[in-house]
Structures are given as structure tokens and as C-alpha cells.
Amino acid sequence: MKDSLLSIRSVTKSFDEVDALQGIDLEIRSGEIVGLVGSNGAGKTTLLRLMAGVYKPTNGSVVLSNGHPVSQMRQELGVVPESTGLYSRLTAWENIRYHSRMHGIEDSVAWARTERFAEHLDMKENLGRHTKGFSRGMKQKTALLRALAHGPSILLLDEPTAGLDITSARTVRALVGQLRDEGGTVIYSTHHLAEAQQVCDRIVIIHNGLIRADGSPDELLEKTGTESLEEAYVSLTLEQARVRHEDTEKEGLLSTWWRKLFTPNTPKSTFGGGEDE
Amino acid sequence: MNEKRFHRVKSIAQKEIIEFARDWRTIMAIIVIPLLMFPLLFILFPILLESEAAELDALELDITVQSNDFPVELAQNLTNNGMNLTFESLPDMEFLSDPGSEIERVRNGSLDALLRFDSNNETWSYGILHLSTSERSNEARYRLLTTLSEWEDAEVRERIAAGGLDVNSTLDPLRWDGDVAQGDVATSGEQAGMVLSLFIPLVLAIWTYSSAIQPSIDMTAGERERGTLEALLCLPCTRMELLLGKWLAVAAITGTGVVLQICGLLFAIGYLASSSFIGIPSLSALSIGLIIVSILLFAVMVVAFELALAMRSHSVKEAGSILAPALMLILFPALFTQVINLDGIEGYWFAIPVVNVLLALRELLMDRVIVEHVLIWLLSSMVYASLAAYYASKQFSREDIVTSLS
Numbered sequence: 314m315k316d317s318l319l320s321i322r323s324v325t326k327s328f329d330e331v332d333a334l335q336g337i338d339l340e341i342r343s344g345e346i347v348g349l350v351g352s353n354g355a356g357k358t359t360l361l362r363l364m365a366g367v368y369k370p371t372n373g374s375v376v377l378s379n380g381h382p383v384s385q386m387r388q389e390l391g392v393v394p395e396s397t398g399l400y401s402r403l404t405a406w407e408n409i410r411y412h413s414r415m416h417g418i419e420d421s422v423a424w425a426r427t428e429r430f431a432e433h434l435d436m437k438e439n440l441g442r443h444t445k446g447f448s449r450g451m452k453q454k455t456a457l458l459r460a461l462a463h464g465p466s467i468l469l470l471d472e473p474t475a476g477l478d479i480t481s482a483r484t485v486r487a488l489v490g491q492l493r494d495e496g497g498t499v500i501y502s503t504h505h506l507a508e509a510q511q512v513c514d515r516i517v518i519i520h521n522g523l524i525r526a527d528g529s530p531d532e533l534l535e536k537t538g539t540e541s542l543e544e545a546y547v548s549l550t551l552e553q554a555r556v557r558h559e560d561t562e563k564e565g566l567l568s569t570w571w572r573k574l575f576t577p578n579t580p581k582s583t584f585g586g587g588e589d590e
Numbered sequence: 591m592n593e594k595r596f597h598r599v600k601s602i603a604q605k606e607i608i609e610f611a612r613d614w615r616t617i618m619a620i621i622v623i624p625l626l627m628f629p630l631l632f633i634l635f636p637i638l639l640e641s642e643a644a645e646l647d648a649l650e651l652d653i654t655v656q657s658n659d660f661p662v663e664l665a666q667n668l669t670n671n672g673m674n675l676t677f678e679s680l681p682d683m684e685f686l687s688d689p690g691s692e693i694e695r696v697r698n699g700s701l702d703a704l705l706r707f708d709s710n711n712e713t714w715s716y717g718i719l720h721l722s723t724s725e726r727s728n729e730a731r732y733r734l735l736t737t738l739s740e741w742e743d744a745e746v747r748e749r750i751a752a753g754g755l756d757v758n759s760t761l762d763p764l765r766w767d768g769d770v771a772q773g774d775v776a777t778s779g780e781q782a783g784m785v786l787s788l789f790i791p792l793v794l795a796i797w798t799y800s801s802a803i804q805p806s807i808d809m810t811a812g813e814r815e816r817g818t819l820e821a822l823l824c825l826p827c828t829r830m831e832l833l834l835g836k837w838l839a840v841a842a843i844t845g846t847g848v849v850l851q852i853c854g855l856l857f858a859i860g861y862l863a864s865s866s867f868i869g870i871p872s873l874s875a876l877s878i879g880l881i882i883v884s885i886l887l888f889a890v891m892v893v894a895f896e897l898a899l900a901m902r903s904h905s906v907k908e909a910g911s912i913l914a915p916a917l918m919l920i921l922f923p924a925l926f927t928q929v930i931n932l933d934g935i936e937g938y939w940f941a942i943p944v945v946n947v948l949l950a951l952r953e954l955l956m957d958r959v960i961v962e963h964v965l966i967w968l969l970s971s972m973v974y975a976s977l978a979a980y981y982a983s984k985q986f987s988r989e990d991i992v993t994s995l996s
Contacts, residue, residue: 362820362992365824366824367820367823367989367992368989369989387824387826390824392821392824394820394824395817396816396817396820396821397821398816398817398818398820398821398822399818400605400609400818402608402609402613403605403608403609411605412821412825414598414601415598415601415602415825415826415827416825416826417594417598456821459821469824
């Protein structure tokens with residue numbers, strides 16, 4: 314059994330009335346590539362934000378192996394959020410250096426690590442360019458380099474291949490594979506089962522804020538008695554997925570009334586007829 | 591603050607300033623405009639006015655004079671003042687100012703002004719028709735009034751002399767003895783301080799607030815909208831460090847803008863001073879020190895307040911629609927403060943937010959250091975600055991700031 318790096322214990326996260334996550338128990342072990350799989354609104358991003366210490370759990374705890382809350386040990390983490398979070402008026406290297414400095418890493422050390430991974434991601438020539446003109450793939454690669462530059466114990470990737478072309482997605486997956494070979498620990502959020510199967514040692518299926526399954530691809534097939542992961546996923550997530558909640562902006566009564574005042578009625582459907590008759 | 595924290599705060603501030611400075615529009619807004627605003631206003635504007643006045647002076651104006659007995663000397667004076675005269679007989683009317691049938695001639699510009707002039711034994715009556723929306727017509731009226739006044743003055747003097755009286759002692763029986771300016775015991779430095787105290791606090795308050803709007807929004811709601819804040823919140827820095835770093839950056843940018851604007855203002859005043867319009871204010875070291883402290887406290891409060899309001903917003907648009915009208919919170923007290931009489935002012939004025947710092951600046955620019963006032967504005971400003979910083983820290987600690995519209 315590998316050493317535990319991160320423990321999520323009976324975690325519930327609520328936003329107003331909605332429980333985004335309910336009673337989550339998860340153990341992340343050293344050297345694992347864990348795939349968080351679920352539809353939009355399942356709770357993947359909320360779980361990643363809890364792991365990154367950006368959110369505090371409503372109940373339960375998220376602690377590192379030494380017992381410290383993750384928010385106090387952020388230098389152990391490398392995070393690539395869904396939006397990449399790059400500053401367009403800074404160069405790729407300046408973006409990376411900014412985060413490394415915040416981690417207390419010397420520029421020379423960060424540069425050495427960046428150079429090594431940039432070679433692998435075919436980004437070496439672009440490190441001095443402003444990120445404004447970067448493609449989605451280049452931004453994702455830069456965000457990956459930024460997350461790796463300080464040598465984190467755990468890498469959290471939120472939909473790292475979303476919106477990427479086939480070649481870029483493949484490069485990102487290859488890098489994750491390389492990290493696994495070097496003993497790195499990666500939490501990989503995706504809604505592509507095939508990708509999770511290809512990249513991850515372990516798949517955690519989340520649906521409507523609950524963990525529905527947790528195990529290797531073979532274990533999931535065995536547990537559900539299905540022949541493919543897709544069938545397994547469908548059998549585990551039969552009820553309709555809810556909408557994404559934490560980003561849903563709350564609106565005051567006045568704002569709602571004002572907005573509706575300037576919203577014309579949608580034309581009634583002409584298909585199927587009958588209703589108006 | 592330990593070394594690691596200091597380095598993180600420094601890194602945040604440094605990055606924000608670099609990123610902000612790389613936008614040329616920012617450089618224009620923060621450096622070029624503040625630097626040039628007052629010199630343009632104080633130097634170029636008078637030059638423009640002078641050239642416009644010279645252009646008006648050079649105009650030959652068409653005047654129609656309606657009179658049955660117009661003095662020859664007056665006609666000569668009018669001609670000498672650049673007016674071409676056309677004489678007509680005076681029509682019958684109750685009052686000389688009635689436009690009558692001449693209204694169209696003045697309105698359509700076929701003449702610049704019409705002078706009606708009538709003699710009644712020992713006195714004269716007159717009326718001028720002009721079009722106030724026409725520059726030429728206004729100039730014609732002005733020249734007519736000036737020439738008539740001079741002619742009347744000469745007539746008065748002539749009549750006094752004809753009556754056997756001394757003209758000067760009759761017209762000016764009470765006179766100031768000596769140089770009028772010598773009667774003011776205030777030094778030129780104090781007078782300059784008085785003049786500056788009427789607009790420097792106003793400029794400082796408004797510019798500090800308005801130049802902090804854009805960076806405050808960019809570094810908070812802008813980050814949130816662009817989705818860069820989430821990555822930042824995953825870093826090993828506290829929200830307070832984040833606030834402090836961003837505050838330093840906004841304060842540095844705003845400070846640069848305000849300092850440059852003051853430099854531009856002083857340059858413009860220096861230019862005017864060389865033409866004896868205004869002197870250089872004389873300030874003690876204590877006054878200068880207190881001015882710096884008051885500005886610093888004001889900046890802490892304003893920048894923290896703006897960062898807090900911007901951080902509450904989900905988007906740049908939302909933040910802009912909150913921060914721009916909030917300028918009124920500075921503008922009204924700033925204008926109000928200009929009319930408050932500083933002599934014998936009650937101490938409580940120095941405890942009112944915004945007003946306190948502006949009044950303090952007014953007093954200090956006049957080199958008045960009144961201990962009671964200084965203590966009140968110093969303590970109240972520290973309280974307000976702390977409250978604003980606390981409010982900002984609460985906003986930065988909100989969990990929902992991680993969510994992004996993008």
C-alpha cells in the first residue's frame with residue numbers, strides 16, 4: 314500500500330441551500346494518478362478547490378499526511394484551474410516565475426525545472442512570448458509548467474484537455490504519464506471516460522455531489538458488472554445531473570425584476586401545435 | 591512581517607505594476623494626462639483666450655446710429671475704436687431700447703449693433719440693440735458702452751470745471767494713501783498658501799479617487815472576470831498578503847498620477863508666478879510632514895475602499911458601475927469643504943470622513959498647525975483607514991471570489 318498524501322474525511326460543502334458535495338471520503342496516495350470523472354455540475358471542481366484549500370469544507374476536513382490543513386501547506390500543491398489563469402500582458406516565463414516566487418522558489422531553480430518540462434511540451438521557444446496571442450493549447454501547457462515549476466508533491470488538474478486539439482491533448486496526457494513514471498501524484502478532473510481510462514490508475518466517479526464509485530478501471534467494471542467504462546458510468550449515474558451551482562450568481566429581487574422588464578417573451582413553439590388551440 | 595511574507599507581498603505588487611504599465615493606455619491615463627492637464631489649462635488656455643481677444647480687437651464693426659443730434663466728438667471716438675458708423679434719423683418711440691422694426695436688421699447680422707441717441711436739453715438718453723448670441727454684436731455693444739462711458743466722464747469733468755469746482759477733489763474726495771498692497775500684512779508665501787489651499791485639496795481628493803478606479807477594478811474584478819484569481823488563490827499566500835500587495839500596487843500607481851498632477855500644477859503656478867500672479871507658499875517642515883501623513887491616510891482609506899467595492903463585483907462592468915458614481919462620495923465633501931470658513935472652525939469638522947483630511951490640507955497649506963485639529967483628523971483618519979482596510983480584508987476573504995464569469 315502506498316503512503317497517503319492527502320485525506321478527505323467526511324467532507325460536505327454547501328453553497329446556501331445546495332450541498333455541492335455530501336460526505337466525501339477520499340484518500341490520495343503517493344504516486345497515484347486519480348481521475349475525477351463526472352458530468353458538469355457533479356462537484357469535481359468544488360472537490361478540487363477543497364483540495365487546493367481555496368474552499369473550506371462546511372463539514373469534515375481536508376488534511377495532508379502530516380495532519381496539517383491543506384490551506385497551510387499550499388507549497389505542496391501545483392494547481393491548473395479550468396481557466397488556466399494566465400496574465401496576458403506577462404510572458405509565459407513571467408507567469409511561471411510569479412507563481413514560483415510566491416512559492417518561495419529561487420528563479421534559477423524554477424527556470425531549470427521549467428526548461429526541462431518545456432522541452433517535453435515543446436514550449437521552450439514560447440517562454441519569452443506574451444501569453445496574449447497563445448492558443449488554448451499553449452495556455453494550458455504554460456499553466457502546467459507554472460504548476461510544476463516549484464516541484465509540488467501533488468498536481469491538481471481541472472479539465473486539463475478541455476478545448477485542446479488532439480495533438481495538444483495528447484502531449485498533456487503524455488506529460489502526466491511522465492509524471493507518473495517519476496513517482497508524481499496527480500488528481501485529474503475530466504468528463505471524458507476514455508481519457509480517464511487512458512491516463513489514470515484510479516477513477517473516482519462523482520455524480521450530484523456524491524462519490525458513486527472509486528477504484529481502478531477493472532474494479533469499476535467488476536463492481537458494476539458491465540463490459541465498458543461507459544456502461545459502468547451510466548449504470549452508476551442514472552438520475553439526471555443537476556446544474557452547476559457554485560457559479561450561479563445570486564440576484565436580488567430588484568435586479569431580477571429589472572432584467573425581466575427588458576426581456577421579451579420567447580415566441581411560443583410552433584412544433585406539435587395543440588396547446589394554443 | 592517576516593521575510594517570506596514581505597517577498598510575497600512585494601512579488602504581488604511588482605507583478606501588478608508591471609502588468610499595468612505594459613498597457614500604453616494606462617501610461618497615457620496615469621502619467622501623460624495628469625502631467626499635462628494643469629499646464630495645458632493654466633498656460634495654453636490663457637494664451638488661447640488672449641489670441642481670441644486680439645482677434646476680436648482687430649474687428650471693424652458696423653454700427654448704425656439713430657440720432658437727430660449726435661455729438662461730433664463722440665462720433666470721432668467711436669470711429670477711432672474700430673466702428674464704422676452709418677447715421678439714420680431717430681424714429682418716434684416711447685423708449686430707445688424698444689427693438690421696434692429694427693429687430694430683424696440686428697438679428698440677421700446686417701449690422702453689429704444699433705445705437706439710439708437723443709438729447710434732452712442738458713442730458714442725453716441712449717439705447718443699444720444687440721444680439722447676445724453673436725460674438726461680433728457683443729463686442730460692438732462692449733465698445734459702444736466703453737466709448738460712451740469715457741465720453742460721459744469727459745463731459746462730467748468739463749461741467750465740474752465750468753462750475754468753478756476742482757475736478758479731482760469733487761470726484762474723489764476720499765482717497766487711499768500709499769500702496770494698497772502694503773496694507774496686507776500676510777506674506778506673499780502665506781497668500782500663495784491661501785490660494786493653493788482652495789484647489790490643491792480638491793484636486794488631490796478627486797484625482798486620488800478617480801485614478802485608483804481603473805487599477806482597483808483591473809486587479810480585483812478584472813482578475814475575477816479573466817479567471818486569473820483562482821490560480822492566485824491556490825498559492826501559498828494569505829488573502830491579507832494578496833490585499834496588501836494589490837493595495838501597494840494601486841497606491842503606487844495612484845500616487846504616481848497624483849504626484850505628477852501636482853508637479854504639473856506647480857509648474858503651471860511657477861509659470862504664472864513668474865508673471866507675479868501667485869507666489870510660492872512658505873511651509874514649515876512640520877506642515878509638510880503632516881501634509882504627507884494626511885495624504886497617506888487618505889490614500890489608505892480610499893484605495894482600500896475601492897479595492898473592497900471592486901472585489902465584491904463579479905465583473906469589470908459591475909465594478910465600474912459601482913465605483914464611478916461612488917466618486918460623488920468624495921466630490922461633494924470636497925466641494926463643500928472649499929466654502930467652510932477656517933477661522934474659528936469647530937473641532938468636530940475634523941472628524942468627518944473625507945472632510946477631515948481636506949480641511950487638514952487646507953489648514954496645513956496655510957501653514958497653520960493647530961494641535962487640537964491635528965489630533966482630531968489624525969485619529970479619525972486612522973480609524974477610517976483601519977475600517978476601510980478591515981472592510982477590504984473581509985471582501986478578500988469571501989469564498990465566492992474564486993468564481994468567475996468566464
